[in-house]
Amino acid sequence: MSAPPAAKKFLRVLDGEALFPPPIWLMRQAGRYLPEYRELRAKTPSFLDFCYSPKIAAEATLQPIRRFGFDAAILFSDILVVPDALGQKVSFETNEGPRLEPIQSEEAFEKLNSEIDLGRLEPVFETIIRIREALPPETALIGFCGAPWTVASYMVAGRGTPDQGPARLLAYRQPELFQQLTDRLVEASIRYLCRQIDAGVEAVQIFDTWAGVLPAGEFECWCLAPTKAIVAGVKSRHPDVKIIGFPKGVGSRLVNFADLTGVDAVGLDSAVDPAWAASALSPGRAAQGNLDPLALIAGGAALQTATRRILEAFRGRPHVFNLGHGVTPQTPVENVAALVDLVRRGGRA
Numbered sequence: 001m002s003a004p005p006a007a008k009k010f011l012r013v014l015d016g017e018a019l020f021p022p023p024i025w026l027m028r029q030a031g032r033y034l035p036e037y038r039e040l041r042a043k044t045p046s047f048l049d050f051c052y053s054p055k056i057a058a059e060a061t062l063q064p065i066r067r068f069g070f071d072a073a074i075l076f077s078d079i080l081v082v083p084d085a086l087g088q089k090v091s092f093e094t095n096e097g098p099r100l101e102p103i104q105s106e107e108a109f110e111k112l113n114s115e116i117d118l119g120r121l122e123p124v125f126e127t128i129i130r131i132r133e134a135l136p137p138e139t140a141l142i143g144f145c146g147a148p149w150t151v152a153s154y155m156v157a158g159r160g161t162p163d164q165g166p167a168r169l170l171a172y173r174q175p176e177l178f179q180q181l182t183d184r185l186v187e188a189s190i191r192y193l194c195r196q197i198d199a200g201v202e203a204v205q206i207f208d209t210w211a212g213v214l215p216a217g218e219f220e221c222w223c224l225a226p227t228k229a230i231v232a233g234v235k236s237r238h239p240d241v242k243i244i245g246f247p248k249g250v251g252s253r254l255v256n257f258a259d260l261t262g263v264d265a266v267g268l269d270s271a272v273d274p275a276w277a278a279s280a281l282s283p284g285r286a287a288q289g290n291l292d293p294l295a296l297i298a299g300g301a302a303l304q305t306a307t308r309r310i311l312e313a314f315r316g317r318p319h320v321f322n323l324g325h326g327v328t329p330q331t332p333v334e335n336v337a338a339l340v341d342l343v344r345r346g347g348r349a
């Protein structure tokens, strides 16, 4: 017996239904390009405190929904709350990004908690409950985590780097240690995502922002295998919850990513040709993406042309309109409104 079709457009598409115009949400749709976010953020200097304040985090999640009526909201949080709940020291420096106490030895790894402290993340689950109470009935709520490779790359380097060299080196030099760290993150991610689902998220996205720096063999060990394990772990408890995988920068390795990991949908970065993806992915497989965030900054004709190209490429297939990476802080708010309007008109002027 198949489940009744979900009413929310975003969930219907993840279930394999082709809708035109497609549902739309944007990665980093909450954030610094919004004046109301900047105002809210200014009141709480610590970004982690901001993420761990249910009232504030729920408000940040809802701001873009009120303004643009996106088809999905994404929980306002960060992928680095997982290292925090594993006992690693995490902070966010203004305009510099995250800082963590680097893990580059067995001794440093041993200092981590053996299990994720879900009690520390209780405010996140309370945020989810609050968001669900306030969301319009047609809007879906997305939860998320970082993929083990991407989260580990910050845990090892202790900060953002151009190519995640420190984690790649550690994985070559001490594969057993890197495997232990990956296994710890797989377990933590399963438990964290399951609790998000219990609290009310309706789909989850696994962000593997740094998958594209991995050569083939490493890609199998550190991207495919852990993602597959997370999907299996979450689906064993919540078989109906849809999972979006977003392995950024992996090019042709997208084609069988869903078959190899079990995710329901794949996120496409902006370098992927939408026409190629539409023909390469199996017909019922939902795709999400992939407008260039810079076209959204530019607006006007550039934005219209790029948007229409994506709409046309995926027409007749299950597709969620999104960017190929997050909204940047310098994006004009009116361009986001124009994009939503254009997509809702199916690309017509």
Ligand code: 1CP
Residues within 6 Å of the ligand: 026, 027, 028, 029, 030, 031, 032, 041, 047, 074, 075, 076, 077, 078, 079, 080, 092, 097, 098, 144, 146, 150, 159, 160, 161, 207, 209, 326
């Ligand atoms: O002061 C601020 O406002 C901090 C900026 C900021 C924001 C708005 C950070 C720090 N994180 C976030 C929110 C965030 N991060 C969300 C919220 C929901 C939404 O999309 O609206 C999500 C899903 C993330 C996920 C995230 N954090 C990723 C994966 C996706 C991606 O963007 O690649 C990564 C890599 C991070 C780490 C991180 N957190 C923050 C920054 C500046 C970074 C990048 C660090 C770096 O590589 O230099």
